[in-house]
Amino acid sequence: MVNHDRQTEDELRRELVRFSKWLYRLGFMTGTSGNLSVRLDQEKLLVTPTGVSKYLLRSADIVIVDLEGRQLTGSRKVTSEIGMHLAIYRNREDVEAVIHSHPPIATAFACAGRPLDEMLCQEAVMILGAVPLASYATTGTDEVSASLAPLVPKHDAILMANHGAVTYGGSLFNAFSKMETLEHVAQVSLVAHQLGSSHTLHEEQGERLLRAKEKYVLNAMK
Numbered sequence: 680m681v682n683h684d685r686q687t688e689d690e691l692r693r694e695l696v697r698f699s700k701w702l703y704r705l706g707f708m709t710g711t712s713g714n715l716s717v718r719l720d721q722e723k724l725l726v727t728p729t730g731v732s733k734y735l736l737r738s739a740d741i742v743i744v745d746l747e748g749r750q751l752t753g754s755r756k757v758t759s760e761i762g763m764h765l766a767i768y769r770n771r772e773d774v775e776a777v778i779h780s781h782p783p784i785a786t787a788f789a790c791a792g793r794p795l796d797e798m799l800c801q802e803a804v805m806i807l808g809a810v811p812l813a814s815y816a817t818t819g820t821d822e823v824s825a826s827l828a829p830l831v832p833k834h835d836a837i838l839m840a841n842h843g844a845v846t847y848g849g850s851l852f853n854a855f856s857k858m859e860t861l862e863h864v865a866q867v868s869l870v871a872h873q874l875g876s877s878h879t880l881h882e883e884q885g886e887r888l889l890r891a892k893e894k895y896v897l898n899a900m901k
Contacts, residue, residue, distance in 0.1 A: 691717050691725050692738040694851050698778070699733035707780040707858065708733045713843075714758040717776040717851055718768070722746060726764065728755035759819035766824035767847050770831040776851040781843035782862035784869055788812075789838040795864055798880040799871055803864045804888040807836050807857060810864075815840040836861050 686694075695715055702708045702715075713733060716726040725741050727733070742753025746768065748761045764777045788795055789812060796809035811830050816822035816839070827845070830837050836846045836857050846857035871877035880888070 688719060688725070689738070691719065691851075692741045695725060695727060695741055696736050696738055698851050698855050699727060699736045701855065702778070702780050702858070703732070703734040705782070705859070705862075707782045707862070709781070713778075713780040714760055714764070715776070715778050715851070715854075716761075716764045719743065723751065724764065724768070726757050726761060728753065729758045731755065760823065762819075762821060762824040763827060763845060766827050767831050767845070770828060771847065773849065774847045775849050776854045777845065777847040778851075778854045778858050779843060779845045780858055782858065782865070785838060785844050785862050785865040786842070788865055788868070789843065790841050792840065794838060795861070795868060797868065797877070798884075799877060800864065800867055801880075801888055802860060803867075804880065805891070806860045807864060808834065810834065810836045810838055810844075810861060812838045812840055816842075818842060 695717060699708070699715055702713060707713065711730050711732055714727045716724050719725050722745055724744050724746070726744055727736065728740050728742050731740055740755055742755060742757045743751045744757050744761060745751060746765065748765055750757045760779060763779055767774055767777050785795065792812065794810055794812040796811060798804055811834055813826040813830055816826040827837060835848060836844065838844050844858065844861055846854050846861060848854045848857060
């Protein structure tokens with residue numbers, strides 16, 4: 680399913696550059712780390728290349744790959760973590776964009792072996808839901824996609840053990856918003872536990888929030 684409201688390839692390239700710079704400025708993609716992708720059509724993806732600072736990224740640097748990960752165009756090489764993106768697109772037809780980055784506090788949770796699955800604040804329920812922790816996998820290998828695949832169908836954000844995080848959604852903005860929210864939720868969780876008095880939402884409160892979320896989504900579509 681591809682629905683970009685008739686966005687052109689040039690527009691999508693510019694969006695990839697714009698969100699890459701935002702993520703860099705937030706400190707989520709230091710050095711040359713992290714990668715983004717977006718569906719170009721039913722058979723191709725636009726993907727950020729390897730070895731390029733997201734702050735210095737240009738539209739011309741973006742490469743095109745097919746859904747098997749074969750690079751079709753681009754003077755630079757596709758990210759070695761393309762398998763991560765492909766695993767998500769294959770398991771979620773509704774996903775239009777994927778972001779992998781290393782938000783510091785969320786990554787600290789991943790390095791501590793702790794998922795972000797406590798329902799501590801309303802924002803976590805409304806935007807992310809429970810965020811699981813994928814098992815450790817060596818970056819750039821098939822282990823990464825294998826560790827993510829079981830979790831992708833029921834979650835929109837995943838922590839990756841000793842690595843970072845990945846979020847995805849119906850647009851680059853949606854995937855970006857989830858990544859930004861993930862780091863916020865991680866910070867809230869960290870401070871709440873430091874205060875020693877964190878209180879999770881009750882099951883009934885969580886269910887009411889989910890109903891409110893469904894209503895919000897329906898109204899947004901009208």
